[in-house]
Amino acid sequence: MKRYGHGLVIGTFCPPHAGHHHLVRTAEDRCGALTVLVCTAAGEAAAARTRARWMAEVHPRVRVVRSTRSLARVDAVFTSERHGERLARRFGAEHECVDPERALFPVSAAAVRKDPVGCWDFLEQPVRAWLTRRVAVLGPDPAATTLARSLAERYQRRGGVWAGTRWVPPCGAAREEQTARTGAPVLFCAAGDARARRHLWLLADPSGRARPPRPDGRCAVLRGSSPARTLAAAVDAVDAFLGEDWGLTEPFGGRP
The missing domain is CATH 3.40.50.620 (HUPs)
Structure with a gap:
């Protein structure tokens, strides 16, 4: 009763x-x-x-x-x-x-x-999707897709909260959203829908012609003479980005 x-x-x-x-x-x-x-x-x-x-x-x-x-x-x-x-x-x-x-x-x-990453296990799917940092790899295929997959695999090997790191091929915003709900604090996207939200663009075009289709988000130009060096440069760029302030303000003077 x-x-x-x-x-x-x-x-x-x-x-x-x-x-x-x-x-x-x-x-x-x-x-x-x-x-x-x-x-x-x-x-x-x-x-x-x-x-x-x-x-x-x-x-x-x-x-x-x-x-x-x-x-x-x-x-x-x-x-x-x-x-x-x-x-x-x-x-x-x-x-x-x-x-x-x-x-x-x-x-x-x-x-x-x-510390969203440190608290990830206490969050439900819709909040995870909202917080997930979307990192898009922009460059000629299949290299861009391969790099997105390799980045996800590299972060998965770190274990812990990163074990669930996911990547998506070029796809619509709805699929990205669903993937972010069940993944880690970062989602790697092989370019995809230019209308989708992006927090970091990785420009992996050796010709230097690649440009992000939207002005929002940060950009990192990857300089690498081989796939391994390009991957290492990408990991460094993503780590630096994730280590920054996530921009979550403190409502009511920081009260929980």
Whole structure:
């Protein structure tokens, strides 16, 4: 028997991680109905509608909203913060505190923003796809395709979170998106759809004529007198890129 009629979980979920999902699932188990309120975050890297879509995908039986205007009476507010009692009082509801020490899932949104790679295992597929760095190899085929495949294999051999590194041949954005959902923090693309999002272009054309079809993203020109040296130059360029700040801002002054 459910303990509460209607429960509420409030957060920015910027981005959502395993701790958030544990909180929602715990609340869902204890309530007849559950609403998740996704708040706007100052300086947010992902818009509230995007974060709401992520939460709705991971929790299909939960009502996800971005406003309190249509919120029904709340019987319990679920948080992972001890000061959540103040929030519950605003709704005239009881407070349920779930794993405040983060013992079950030692992660926070601030930690994800600071080190997405280190927190990769705590993220669900839609967030992984959004975070994945898309690296496109531009040059004459079959050399470009071979380089994309070789890069993926090189990163796979590193093990850990990189073991799932994937590559895609020239294809549409939908296939790239699906591949990114189940892969590692980097996806290697053999050029492909010029409309697709790219974070780094690797220009592997010995003639020097290759140009990225879109102005967005970084470019690295690969200088190599052999396939092995070109691959080594590509790995160096990708490592340098992945080692930089991923540009995830800190909403609400860095609060998780």
